Amino acid sequence: MQQAAPILITGAAQRIGLHCAKRLVADGYSVIISYRSEHEQLEQLTQLGVTCIQADFSCEASILVFIEQIKRHTSNLRAIIHNASMWQADNHPSASQPLSQLFHVHMLAPYMINLACAPLLEQSPIADIIHISDDVTRRGSSKRIAYSATKAGMDNMTLSFAARFAPKIKVNTIAPALIMQHPSDAEPYLQQAKNKSVMQTIPGPNVVYQTIKYLLDCPYTTGTTLTLNGGRHLL
Numbered sequence: 590m591q592q593a594a595p596i597l598i599t600g601a602a603q604r605i606g607l608h609c610a611k612r613l614v615a616d617g618y619s620v621i622i623s624y625r626s627e628h629e630q631l632e633q634l635t636q637l638g639v640t641c642i643q644a645d646f647s648c649e650a651s652i653l654v655f656i657e658q659i660k661r662h663t664s665n666l667r668a669i670i671h672n673a674s675m676w677q678a679d680n681h682p683s684a685s686q687p688l689s690q691l692f693h694v695h696m697l698a699p700y701m702i703n704l705a706c707a708p709l710l711e712q713s714p715i716a717d718i719i720h721i722s723d724d725v726t727r728r729g730s731s732k733r734i735a736y737s738a739t740k741a742g743m744d745n746m747t748l749s750f751a752a753r754f755a756p757k758i759k760v761n762t763i764a765p766a767l768i769m770q771h772p773s774d775a776e777p778y779l780q781q782a783k784n785k786s787v788m789q790t791i792p793g794p795n796v797v798y799q800t801i802k803y804l805l806d807c808p809y810t811t812g813t814t815l816t817l818n819g820g821r822h823l824l
């Protein structure tokens with residue numbers, strides 16, 4: 590009897606991806622994650638039965654290696670969630686480095702993985718690709734031009750892949766604003782961030798999981814961006 594098709598979530602050894610991987614396991618899904626660097630949570634994920642595959646998407650060759658590892662591990666997939674990301678500023682000695690690095694992780698890796706793994710998704714009666722983008726693409730970012738531009742490229746890929754893969758595979762974007770803080774974030778920064786939305790809160794990672802579950806469960810939503818920004822666009 591074929592095992593339930595796993596869900597692949599990239600960059601899930603910490604923070605939002607880790608929370609969503611654990612919730613997917615708790616909800617009965619088989620889960621594969623990618624991770625770039627070692628995290629203490631990897632042992633707990635492994636004990637939960639999660640397959641953890643090391644991958645650095647900053648070069649094409651390592652993306653290809655990762656794809657081969659996925660194909661060796663499973664012949665089918667329920668969903669792919671492209672969560673891996675760097676919140677990188679533009680102030681780098683090499684002018685090209687931020688855009689090149691962020692292009693690889695936010696666009697080239699999802700593009701290559703989607704094309705190569707579509708046949709695995711098509712083995713599932715219902716299949717999803719979810720790009721985790723950022724609400725910042727609505728306005729751009731003066732300090733993170735490369736980050737915002739490559740996330741916008743991811744948004745556009747949602748439209749193209751949704752048209753290409755329908756009706757077997759749904760393709761959607763989740764566009765969060767501030768979801769969870771960093772340990773280094775000071776209270777004045779956090780209060781300033783809360784004031785940027787009418788909801789005046791930092792919701793935590795479960796709102797992303799709730800949105801993922803909606804997309805997994807809804808058979809009719811594709812080519813859509815679901816915004817999780819507390820109403821920032823209203824201010």
Ligand SMILES: NC(=O)C1=CN([C@@H]2O[C@H](COP(=O)(O)OP(=O)(O)OC[C@H]3O[C@@H](n4cnc5c(N)ncnc54)[C@H](OP(=O)(O)O)[C@@H]3O)[C@@H](O)[C@H]2O)C=CC1
Binds near residue numbers: 694
């Ligand atoms: N946190 C928030 O408030 C918001 C998050 N988002 C988006 O939500 C998603 C999850 O956010 P968050 O959990 O904070 O993300 P993180 O910044 O924690 O990044 C998630 C993972 O991506 C991995 N990663 C980074 N670069 C690469 C690479 N080149 N190859 C492979 N993996 C890589 C990191 O690995 P490593 O641990 O080795 O660095 C990290 O574990 C992201 O796409 C983010 O852009 C959008 C808006 C707000």
Ligand SMILES: Nc1nc2c(c(=O)[nH]1)N=C([C@H](O)[C@@H](O)CO)CN2
Binds near residue numbers: 673768770771
């Ligand atoms: N890869 C990441 N992208 C983003 C992060 C993050 O921590 N990692 N955080 C944000 C927040 O909205 C920003 O306010 C800083 O926490 C945006 N994207």
